[in-house]
Amino acid sequence: xxxxxxxxxxxxxxxxxxxxxxxxxxxxxxxxxxxxxxxxxxxxxxxxxxxxxxxxxxxxxxxxxxxxxxxxxxxxxxxxxxxxxxxxxxxxxxxxxxxxxxxxxxxxxxxxxxxxxxxxxxxxxxxxxxxxxxxxxxxxxxxxxxxxxxxxxxxxxxxxxxxxxxxxxxxxxxxxxxxxxxxxxxxxxxxxxxxxxxxxxxxxxxxxxxxxxxxxxxxxxxxxxxxxxxxxxxxxxxxxxxxxxxxxxxxxxxxxxxxxxxxxxxxxxxxxxxxxxxxxxxxxxxxxxxxxxxxxxxxxxxxxxxxxxxxxxxxxxxxxxxxxxxxxxxxxxxxxxxxxxxxxxxxxxxxxxxxxxxxxxxxxxxxxxxxxxxxxxxxxxxxxxxxxxxxxxxxxxxxxxxxxxxxxxxxxxxxxxxxxxxxxxxxxxxx
Ligand code: RM4
Ligand code: MN
Ligand code: MN
Numbered sequence: 001x002x003x004x005x006x007x008x009x010x011x012x013x014x015x016x017x018x019x020x021x022x023x024x025x026x027x028x029x030x031x032x033x034x035x036x037x038x039x040x041x042x043x044x045x046x047x048x049x050x051x052x053x054x055x056x057x058x059x060x061x062x063x064x065x066x067x068x069x070x071x072x073x074x075x076x077x078x079x080x081x082x083x084x085x086x087x088x089x090x091x092x093x094x095x096x097x098x099x100x101x102x103x104x105x106x107x108x109x110x111x112x113x114x115x116x117x118x119x120x121x122x123x124x125x126x127x128x129x130x131x132x133x134x135x136x137x138x139x140x141x142x143x144x145x146x147x148x149x150x151x152x153x154x155x156x157x158x159x160x161x162x163x164x165x166x167x168x169x170x171x172x173x174x175x176x177x178x179x180x181x182x183x184x185x186x187x188x189x190x191x192x193x194x195x196x197x198x199x200x201x202x203x204x205x206x207x208x209x210x211x212x213x214x215x216x217x218x219x220x221x222x223x224x225x226x227x228x229x230x231x232x233x234x235x236x237x238x239x240x241x242x243x244x245x246x247x248x249x250x251x252x253x254x255x256x257x258x259x260x261x262x263x264x265x266x267x268x269x270x271x272x273x274x275x276x277x278x279x280x281x282x283x284x285x286x287x288x289x290x291x292x293x294x295x296x297x298x299x300x301x302x303x304x305x306x307x308x309x310x311x312x313x314x315x316x317x318x319x320x321x322x323x324x325x326x327x328x329x330x331x332x333x334x335x336x337x338x339x340x341x342x343x344x345x346x347x348x349x350x351x352x353x354x355x356x357x358x359x360x361x362x363x364x365x366x367x368x369x370x371x372x373x374x375x376x377x378x379x380x381x382x383x384x385x386x387x388x389x390x391x392x393x394x395x396x397x398x399x400x401x402x403x404x405x406x407x408x409x410x411x412x413x414x415x416x417x418x419x420x421x422x423x424x425x426x427x428x429x430x431x
Pocket of ligand 2: 220
């Protein structure tokens with residue numbers, strides 16, 4: 001199977017043209033950081049080590065429950081999706097893994113899928129199960145829930161699907177299963193709030209029992225939608241209880257869009273680190289709810305503050321297992337590849353900014369209860385333009401100095417448009 005690829009030499013030629021200006025900016029930033037006793041090269045190396053996984057479902061146009069407007073040359077299956085992800089990785093040099101979603105991405109032959117990904121220079125991150133909608137051929141419906149359903153037969157079916165996800169994941173080299181369920185109620189009284197959670201815990205325990213020893217189980221919470229009165233795993237408290245009740249390799253997955261507006265997500269992150277149960281992230285941005293907007297598009301300072309907690313925890317050796325960084329976005333009005341290029345970069349930007357925080361000065365300001373100075377120390381790191389560090393890290397990693405410009409010059413989407421017929425416009429839904 002062959003995939004559309006970027007023209008040979010395209011990135012190199014663009015980089016060659018952009019390098020002199022980048023070098024100037026990079027050197028100037030180096031001088032500025034040296035005055036702050038920060039070693040530029042150390043930060044650039046850290047930037048080069050940063051990576052974030054791509055969501056397989058993010059390379060197609062998303063949609064809302066009202067409509068989906070497909071774009072030209074959209075991926076038709078997991079192989080096309082991987083080809084698009086490879087383009088993102090080729091240009092950013094920081095997205096070497098893809099997080100697949102089953103059954104959407106279920107391969108006929110997992111070995112073939114794994115080999116294809118390897119040829120593209122990609123691996124797999126956490127696999128995602130899907131019991132929030134009914135799939136073709138499925139015996140029982142998830143209309144009234146899945147892992148927490150009142151009917152043991154429905155629960156058994158949902159558990160079996162998760163075990164199948166583990167099996168598929170093993171055959172493609174994944175090491176984690178992410179479970180997000182849409183289970184919940186629209187009306188007070190519709191469900192027993194107590195028993196529905198107990199049933200969920202029982203189901204999760206069965207999934208955990210089948211988890212390979214080197215795997216992790218990531219439990220994702222979400223405030224509301226599709227359930228509008230009470231979601232079974234509605235917040236980090238319930239997810240943490242579930243992880244703690246399940247076993248040491250169960251941890252919480254924080255999707256940035258899954259909180260009530262105004263929630264202090266960085267504080268949630270700090271608490272999960274304290275509990276040793278921070279499993280990973282679905283990075284995206286939101287203004288009102290689970291908007292799935294591009295990471296850093298709305299609240300870049302919040303993203304920075306989250307990474308500030310992570311970098312601080314790293315420094316204090318409080319992150320024995322690195323959290324899984326994954327994007328989880330829905331691209332409704334942009335070329336999904338362009339959104340992913342920039343979102344990966346925004347995640348790295350927040351991380352690098354957080355690396356610039358003067359931790360000793362912050363400790364001292366906190367110790368002295370100097371609120372204004374403490375907050376200025378954070379702002380100083382946040383407002384530093386780390387663009388040259390990101391570009392240099394990409395360049396050194398074999399990516400593009402300017403990924404978006406290189407992508408736009410490549411004609412990749414037009415190439416796909418001629419090889420991949422447009423899918424018929426369907427109703428709502430994210431895929
Ligand atoms: C959900 C949740 C899950 C993702 C689906 C597609 O809102 O964020 O992580 O798998 O969307
Ligand atoms: Mn998510
Ligand atoms: Mn979501």
